[in-house]
Amino acid sequence: MKVSFVIPFHNEEKNVGPMISQVTHYAMKQKDKWDFEIIPVNDRSSDGTQKALDSIAKKYTFVRPVERKKDTDAIGNTMGKALLAGSQKASGNIIIWTMGDLSDEPKTYGEIVNKINDGFDMVFGSRYMPGGTWGSLDPTKAFLSSRGTMLARVLFNLPVHDITNAFRGFRKSILEHISLESSGYAISPEFAVKAHLAGFKLAEVPTVYYKRVEGVSNFKLWNMSVAYLVIYAKLFWKKLLS
Secondary structure, three states: OEEEEEEEEOOOHHHHHHHHHHHHHHHHOOOOOOEEEEEEEEEOOOOOHHHHHHHHHHHOOOEOOEEEOOOOOOOOOOHHHHHHHHHHHOOOOEEEEOOOOOOEOOHHHHHHHHHHHOOOOEEEEEOOOOOOEOOOOOHHHHHHHHHHHHHHHHHHOOOOOOOOOOOEEEEHHHHHOOOOOOOOOOHHHHHHHHHHHOOOOEEEEEOEEOOOOOOOOOOOHHHHHHHHHHHHHHHHHHHHHO
16 A cells, blocks of 8 residues: 655645645654655745755655646636646555645544545545534635535535545545546535546545644635536536436
8 A cells, every 4th residue: 555645735835844744744653654655736836835845855755746837727726736736646546635734634644544445435534524623714614615515415415524625535546537627626526526426435534624824825715616516517417417
């Protein structure tokens, strides 16, 4: 088993070092001695993010940065493209998407991997299942993101409670069977719904969300909500026609 941590960074120069250190520390202290790599993706940053990544990559061979420069067709957030770029470079058979703003609970990494090893194909870090918490997330964002999953559960009969958060682990082989089109935040629910409809086994483990300390969020609530509704409509229509 090899685990690839894919981490998108957009203007996160202050978080690059702490985030990679956090992941490295967790992975190295596992009793079963994980074989792992870290794929940090610099997603069109205009600050010192790339410089920070290059410096860390010189020290650690398991840190393999990807640089995404400006897209001529990019509109708004491109986290989806960053996650896919990192996933394509990943050499592990298990991929974990975790955010570069330190919002994800590291202890959840091991619980995700254990669930995948139990036979599941995609496992979500869930803030809204029993035992999970949205912690310091803004209440409005928490309400809308949880309702986004509730809608997906109704439309597609999903067995999990938090698909709007990108934090998850999955078998890399899934990407051979699913085509993802969302360039921004909507990749999170799109990937979940498509995997479920394709017959892959979904599971979840409880996690907690931490509000960023450094940097500025690129999160736009209205844009996110519209993007989710659009992808749900497309997938539900396709489901009806199949």
